[in-house]
Amino acid sequence: MNPSASGWIDKFGSLIIRDVDLYANFDALYGALKKTGFIYGINTAIPDFIAPEHSLSEDEKAKINLLNSLYITFSLTSREPDFGHFLTRVFQFYKDLKVSHSSFLNKILTGRKTSAQLEKLIDSRVYLADNVLSKTFNRIITNSLLCIDVLLFKRYLSNPEDIRKHAESLEYLSINITYHALSSKEKSKSDERLADLFAASLSFIDSDAENYDGTYREKLWDERSVYENQYLLDIACMTVWEDKSLDYRESEFIFGLGKSLGFDDGHIAISMKQTMVFFRKNADVIPFLKDTNAAVQFYDSMAKVVDKLILRNSKRLQKELSESKELVFLLSKSTVKDLTVEEKKKVQNQLMDVFKSIPSLAIFILPGGAVLLPIFIKLIPKLLPSSFDENRIEK
Secondary structure: OOOOOOOHHHHHHHHHHHHOOOOOOHHHHHHHHHHHOOOOOOOOOOOOOOOOOOOOOHHHHHHHHHHHHHHHHHHHHHOOOOHHHHHHHHHHHHHHHOOOOHHHHHHHOOOOOHHHHHHHHHHHHHEOOOOHHHHHHHOOOEOOOOHHHHHHHHHHHHOOOOHHHHHHHHHHHHHHHHHHHHHOOOOOHHHHHHHHHHHHOOOOOOOOHHHOOOOHHHHOOOOOOHHHHHHHHHHHHHHHHOOOOOOHHHHHHHHHHHHHOOOOHHHHHHHHHHHHHHHHHHHHHOHHHOOOOHHHHHHHHHHHHHHHHHHHHHHHHHHHHHHHHHHHHHHHHHOOOOOOHHHHHHHHHHHHHHHHHHHHHHHHHOOOHHHHHHHHHHHOHHHOOHHHOOOOOOO
């Protein structure tokens, strides 16, 4: 499955229906999302039932984790594992949530299939910047508040009223908790990056100074689900622990916040410990903790992109050539005996794939061909061999 190519949501749907009972309840889902980093806005892993052919980028993992958590939430809440019904409900949820400008939504709505429309919408949720250059250069790639979408969808399925207003409230609390958690410690460069990442991830409120005030504590007593409160606590734990230490002021802030959210000291301590374990395990791959200048970050990001493209496309070509060996065998066999209907169909399909491979090979051997080939795949996917389509659904 390739989340960067069209058709990935339909491919996901074909895989998830085989593992519909992965999570017993939402608590199990939330725990799993914490281990993958989705709760913290740092995607380090994806569900086990998905086995991608190539290593995935952080934003690709975010897409998978977002879609998976939305579907599992739908399945647990409605007890209807029908994927088509899920697509309709989640797309309507985002429309009611008004996540983007109307002009953008109108552009999405021109798609013929709900899954294709949702692919564009999820892209808009995951990516923060409007162009590849700024995303790469600033290292602000993935929305760090995507978990709010899942929490809102859970609420929406049982109570769709005022969903936009509730979204604004959750974002307001998230950004204020982050800001005041950072204020409880001596700030570092990574703290500044983290603050920028959260500010850039806001969808429902503006990152104006007027939204950062001490009155946010009054809203902590408003009615919310236990998981929404847990998320706010986890965000606070992540914010104070990103420097791998916890002093008295930070500890006092966390325990005071946790109690305001309705948790006891034991529960707060467990949440803090889970955050520590995650950061210690994944510190080397968390972008905002890397203390490098912008030029080095840009070069490093571009090098990874090129390496990924070369690796993926070379493996695809190898796969296509490997599949052609069977074609040679079947053609040789046809000279001495008749082929079965199934074998004739294989010959027909593989001959078509070989013919399609010619323009693909030509592009790949050109200077910069590894970069051009993904564009070619996206523009005219029907002209490419079947081995290039990682989102093909086997029937």
